[in-house]
Amino acid sequence: MGIMSKKEEKTIPNSVKHHVLITGGSSGIGAALASYYARPGVHITLWGRNEARLQETARKSQEKGASTSILAIDLSNAAQAVQALIEADNINPVDILILSAGMADIRPAGAKTETSETALQMSLVNFATPVAMATEAASRMAERQTGRIGILGSVASFHDLPLATVYSGSKAGLGRFSTALRAAMEPYNVKVTLIAPGFIDTPMSQRLEGNQPFLVPVDKAARQIARSINRGQAKLVFPWVFQLTRLLEALLPSAISHRILRALDIMQHPPEN
């Protein structure tokens, strides 16, 4: 993809050859985004750990006319992930990088905190690796004066969640990084989009027992996310009602909001594989 004019930059035309690299492409939002972008002329690189599910996403993308590559990789190793990104980008420059991979383990039933092992793993997968990958991609895209980076945060980042201290903390860090990187990239025609969803119907949310208000079907979520990345929008928070919960928590004294949040009682099943 060459340098886009100011007008073209608003939406990326379908006819342009793209390379879209998606982490978390083996499941949920990442897999749905692959399906959204899949069409002739588009190459989709899919990363995840589960090779069988990566192949399934790739097959569906190929049925829609896209070419695909898959990489089974554990994102808890940030150095390896950056190296793999460099190799992929050297072969075929990445036009759109979507960092969707993430984990969301909450405090085990009866425990006072998450385990320290989970805390470390989640910090790497949800924060350290996406930050390192986005930094490398941004530097390369800035040289080319074009590119899009979509980063999956969460509305959990707006709240002090006692059940999910590491999840909400890692997503809050990612959110600040994302908007700061956007500011740094502004002069270079590289647009960084922070996506902060509420509940989306994916294997991640299906592990949770209990009420999931305003649950969004994954294909609908993927359409909204992809359009905001294509437009180069700064932030997408959806469903909009979570803007209100954010405002409410900001207005309440923390002694009160923390008491309310401590009363949240959510159970989580182990992942399927």
Ligand SMILES: NC(=O)c1ccc[n+]([C@@H]2O[C@H](COP(=O)([O-])OP(=O)(O)OC[C@H]3O[C@@H](n4cnc5c(N)ncnc54)[C@H](OP(=O)(O)O)[C@@H]3O)[C@@H](O)[C@H]2O)c1
């Ligand atoms: N679903 C929601 O309600 C919701 C709400 C807000 C934000 N989000 C965020 O949206 C993103 C996508 O979530 P989702 O709902 O699509 O979840 P999902 O269906 O559970 O998918 C998670 C993806 O992350 C990958 N992943 C997890 N740990 C990994 C690791 N160590 N190395 C490499 N890949 C790893 C998984 O790969 P494998 O399965 O191959 O291991 C999978 O492709 C996450 O960042 C999540 O925090 C989701």
